[in-house]
Every structure is written in structure tokens, then in C-alpha cells.
Amino acid sequence: MVATYLKKWVGSRLLNRTTRKGGLDLSKMKMFPRQVSMPLRREGLDPVPEMEKIREIEPVHKLAHLFGLNVWMVSGYAEAKAVLADSTNFSNDIRPLVGSDPNKPSEGIGGLGFTDPPDHTRLRKLLTPEFTKRRLARLEPAIEKIVNDQLDLMEAKGPVADIVADFAFNVPFLLIADLLGVEEDDRDRFRALGPARFDLSGGGIGVFGSASESRDFLFEIVRKQRKDPGDGLIGSIIREQGDTIDDIELGGLADGVFLGGYETSASMLALGTLVLLRDPDNFARIREEPGAVDAIVEELLRYLTVVQVAFPRFAKHDQELFGHQVKKGDLVAVSLSGADRDKAVFGPNAEHFWPERAPAAHLAFGHGMHRCVGAELARMELRAAFTALAHRFPDLSLAVAEEQLRFRDFSIVYGVESLPVQLHATAGSRQAAG
Template identity: 35%
Template sequence: MDEHKCPIVLDRAGTDVHAESARIRARGPVTRVELPGGVLAWSVTSLELAKRVLGDEERFAKDAHRHWPALINGEIPQAWPLIGWVAMDNMTTHDGADHVRLRGLISRGFTARRIESIRPSIEKIAHELLDELACVDHGEVVDLKARYAYRLPARVICDLFGVPDELRADVLRGGEVNIDTRITPEEAVANVEQWHEAMHELVAAKRRKPGDDLTSALIAARDEDGSQLTDKELVGTLHLMLGAGSETLMNLLSKAVLSLLTHPDQLELVTSGGIGWSEVVEEALRVESPVAQLPFRFARADTELGGVTIAKGDPVLIGFAAIGRDRDVHGDTADRFDITRPAKTHLSFGHGVHFCLGAPLARMEASIALPALFDRFPGLRLAVAPDELEPQGTFIMNGNRTLPVRLTA
């Protein structure tokens, strides 16, 4: 059988995200892929075509419950390993007026003024975490991903949403499991249940004792017509914001650090002031997109795209890991980490009406966390060879399980 007519089965372990992205891209800019459970979908790996999909609400919808026949007809079981990506009720799973309403209510908490106001808090968290790392015995191997790249954004997003200390592990755990594409159907069901329970508990706690935080603001928020978020929408929104606010930035920070440690000339360039840290952040977003394959959009009608026909109802993934390395945009050096690159075009925060609300916050966190780390530990180095790093265990995210380093103050 012609291999080009066979879908590429996505590696549930995410063993080599970039190698898999290259295989998909080699088949064409829009390629048939197979998800867990034998579910067929399309992966878009061209920057130009991804912008078309992301920006075209008339042809590509987000609401699986209205536009994915396989889900509507019961062919997709509730125990499907990726069910969390279609079960959530929030602005990323709605279209049109519903999306506008939900985004409008949520965006009030992400104004430029509010984001800038938490800069001192982010700086404080970064320095506290670095103080803890400074207490590590000289020469000891430290997992920088767990101790810094994860803890910093987790604390920032939990503080922003007013999550009590005793609930933080539970509300974050659901997002961690949701991106693991190796989970069994039973684990998928249990995770959705645990995740919902944790979020309901958070909402109940904030209703009992509101504070100056975004969860309390979302509970109280009303649209111009007096409508509020329903309980289901509120819980779904918390799923989205707490999960995305911790997991994606964790991978951005870890991959940026790894890229600098494996490119010492570029590390020297930025630490000496030869180029700004914002250039590091944008190049890391491009060449190491924190999200590899983002589920889902659904074709509203049979649609020609990139030389193929996407049938009505077919699910579509956006292959951000491949898009950032699109050779039609970045030429033969597309796979190379280069902070001096003039154009660092990427779609790692999306495009169109679903563009990531948290993009300014993520950029600010990274621009604080990275220079603070290398200023405190200028002799920071990897404790293992780069090819010994283990994958995160997902085809959705682009990350490593750990980032073992040795610190030198």
C-alpha cells in the first residue's frame, strides 16, 4: 500500500516530537494522522495554512459537540484518552457569539495594566525559588524543570486565580494528566472526574470567601446583558487557564534554558548584553514551541486545503512544533536555534479570535525568569548529554521529563 495514503500514527510517548513533525511535514502541509483509539485526524504543519485554519471560523469550528459527528453519534467514548480536550466547556471549545461572550468575561482579568501590576510578584517568586536552589550542595544534580521551570509559573497562575495552598496540587494535577497521551481510558475518565471535583472545590472556596483574584472576579463577572458564567463554563475556564498557565510556560522555560546551554555562544551573547532576552524568548517560542500538536478544530464542510480534501466533521490538529520550523518561512536554518535571526515568526500563541489571552503574561514571566536564573548561576550546565534527556511522554506538548543540571553561583 502507498505509504502516503496511510495515516501517520502519532507516537503516544512523544519520543521525538521534532522527528515526528518532520515526518508529518514531509508528507505535505496537511497530513492524515491517527490518534489514540484509531481516531483519524489531520495535522497542519504549514504556517500559512495554519493561519488560514486558525483565522477561518466559517470553515473550521471549535465546538466538538456540534461539529464532530463521531462524538455526537457516540463513536468517541467518554473513556477516550483525549476526551478532556473536547469535554471542557470554555472559550476554546465554543464558536461565534458564545466564544465572544466567554472571552469578553475572561479578558477583563488580563488587561495590560493588571498583568504589569504583578511583575513585582513574579520577580519575588523567581528570587525565592533561586534562593532555594542556592542552598543545594555544590555539585549536586538538580532537576531544574521541577524546581524552577514548573514551580514558577504554577505559583504565578495559582496566585493570580487565588488558589488556596491546600488545593494547588489537586487543581494542577488534572492539567498535568490531560496532556499525557499515554494514559489509559480508565485513567482518562478518572482524571476528568478528579479535575472537575478539584475545580468545583476551588469555586466553592471562593464563593465562601471571595478575594482580589481572578476566580472571584469570574464568579462575580456579568456581561452587558447581565449574564454570568454558568458553573460548567466557570469550571471549564479554570481548567483552561490553570492548565495552560502552568504547563506551557514550564516547557517554554525548560526548552529556552536547554537551548542556551547547548549553544554557549548564544548564551554569551545574551548574558553579555549583546542582544535582549526578549529575542531569546521569541526564538525559543519559534524553534521549541511548547505545544507540539494542539487539538482540535472541526471542518464545517468539505474543505480543500494544502492539496487535500478535509471532509466535513474531520478533526484538525495544528502542528505548532512543525510550524515554527517551516522552511518556507525560515529557510534552511529553520531547525537551528539562533537568537540573532531577524524574523522569528511563529504561531505558538495561536492566531485569530482564539489567540492566547495569556501571551503577554507568559512573555513577561519568561523575560523575568530566564535572566534571573543565569544571573544567579552563571556557571549553570547540563548534568547529562542532551541526547540522554527523556521525553515528556506526550505528542501534544514539546518537552522533556526532567532537566538535570549542576549549579554554579
């Protein structure tokens, strides 16, 4: 099985790295000094206070020197954009981190997030046409149906429901499953593969193990659809570009869509709902002011920036980075959540949710060649979900004290474990939402 191969591949290389000088054991992530986890720590919805202090003094900051590897954190907005856009000096190829040879294509792990040009350029060109606004517009009725169907189920379960389990995770899952062309019989297995992909609380090997399982599943789907292409994205690429991409690459692309569109959107829906419950005036604006949802969604994306750090970047050579000497192979972690709170760009109230602020390009979807290809799809989901939620349940409220909420600590994608709410449904609410 591909999963078994990948697990052995990752495990052996991590073991090799830890048994020679300069090795890095990702499974010991929880044993790292506290400052290394800074980009993944928050207080409620806000980055920890140390983040702002460091950003103001040193937007490029050396977090630690571990196992022969320097780890740098970039938390300034301008500095983050510069690093994310620079493919000359930085690489996203993760293979050296786990002791693999980057010059051997057979040892690749696939996917856009861990790929450099020219492979990245070729693969992204295959995927980009599927995410143009024109093609995505065809999904709008499907998105609205999924949203309203889930709200129907949630309302039937009420008067108390869990936004996380009953709504936020279901909407993007169903959409991504439809988009990729995953058959009904395979969906329960597919659903279980998401959250563990971003959870570092159990160590790095757990993340790689989860990654291998989801990729194994998607490789199976790809092999099936090679013989009988379905109606989804995988089948479309096979029909139109099948001769230019192998199964590992196509499975990696599909995994990237899954990775970028499932838990990220779910966390945005859940945390976005929490923010709107804190701010009932803006929740009401979604219902009362046509078009208000656009600015509210953009500000939620900036304010929450649930993908806390970008894909790791590695210095290709010794270089100076904003006054610091960075060595070849050093890991540079771009704090997207930190950069999106930069007061130099977003104003003195950057730590507040304020949809009326002057427009500025946030980094919630990243920047440069690795910017999320499904950004517009995510916006469509959020607009549809919050609009329907505001119309269906205008008096929505928390069912527990906010102090009782448990957030997903030490996760690349920040989120809340559960969000119990009182629905206070209104008569004929689905018709009003339509």
C-alpha cells in the first residue's frame, strides 16, 4: 500500500536524521523550547502578546537553533510578503528536512505546497483552470444547497446545536467531496482524514502519518478514475491533461485541494460565527445590508487568519534577510496570523475585528506562487454560509459561557473544538434566507 510505503519512507528518514549530527526529529516537536511554538500559540482569537512585541522590534526573529538547524520567524507584513514571493532564495521542498534527496524525483511527496519551480509551475497550470471565477460560478447553487441542507438538519436537531460538528465541518467536507468526485461509499473514510493533518500536539510523525493515509486514499481514487474518469476535478484533469501528469502528482494535487479546503474552511466558519456572536451589529448587517457580507468576510479572513503559518521555507544559500545572516538550509516560518495583525499596514486597531477598515491585502491565503488556488471558492463558501446563518437564525447565541470554549492549541490551522449555540429559529426561516 502507498500509505505503508510513505510511513516507512518518512519514519526511516526521520530516524536517520536523528542518529547523525545535525538531525531533526519532528516527533519531538512538543519538546522544543516554548519560543519555537510561538507562531502556533494564541490567547483566545489573538496571537500571543509576545508576537506583537517581537514584530515591532524584530519582524525577522531567530526563534531557536535546534539539531543544527536555525529556525526563523517572520511576523512583519512586508517581510512576510517578501519571503513568500521569493523563489530565488527560498525553497518549499521539504525533502531535505526528512533526509531525502531533492534530486531524485522518485522521492517526491507530491502536492503544490512542497514543490518548487519548474514542477510547481507545471502542476499549478493544470489546477488553475478548475478554479477560475467562471468555473466556480457553476458551483454557487451547489454551495447554497449544501449550506441550507445542513442548516435544516441543524434546526431539526435544535434548539441547541454545535456549530462545529453540525455545520462548520459538514459544509466544506461535502463541497470538497463533490468537487473532487469522491463517491458516496468512500466519504466516511475521507471525512476522518482531515483534522489530524494539522494537529502537532502529538508530534510531527503523527502529522506525516495522517498525510500518508489521506494521500493513500486519494491515490486509490486517482487509480480508479484513470479507468473511469468521474465528473469531479480529478476526472476532469484526467480527461483533459491525463497524459501530462502521473498518479503521484495528481494524488498530490487532489490532496492539496483537500488540505486547503476542508479544515481551513471549517475553522473559518466556526471561528467566524464566534466573532459574529460577539458582534451582533455586524451579524445583523449581513441580513439587513445587501453586499455587507463581502467586507465582513474579508475582515474575518484577516482577523482570524486560521492558517497560522505558511508552508515552511528553506534558505537555498547563505544570505542576508532584513539584517540577519541566514544560513543555507535554515527554516523560515512565516507567521501569517502575526503579519495580518501588523499595525503598520492595518492600522492602530489591527487587533480588533472592524470590517470598515481601509482595504488592504491580507495574507490569510498566503502570497506569491504558493497562494491558495482555492481562495475564491473559500470566499464563496463563507459568504453563502454566513448569509444563510444570519437569515435563518437572527437571534443565534452561545449556549455556554465563552470561557468554557476549548481552542485547538498547537495546530497549524487554529480552531475551536466545539461551539454550542442556541438557535432561536424563526418561522419560515429557510424561505426568508432564500
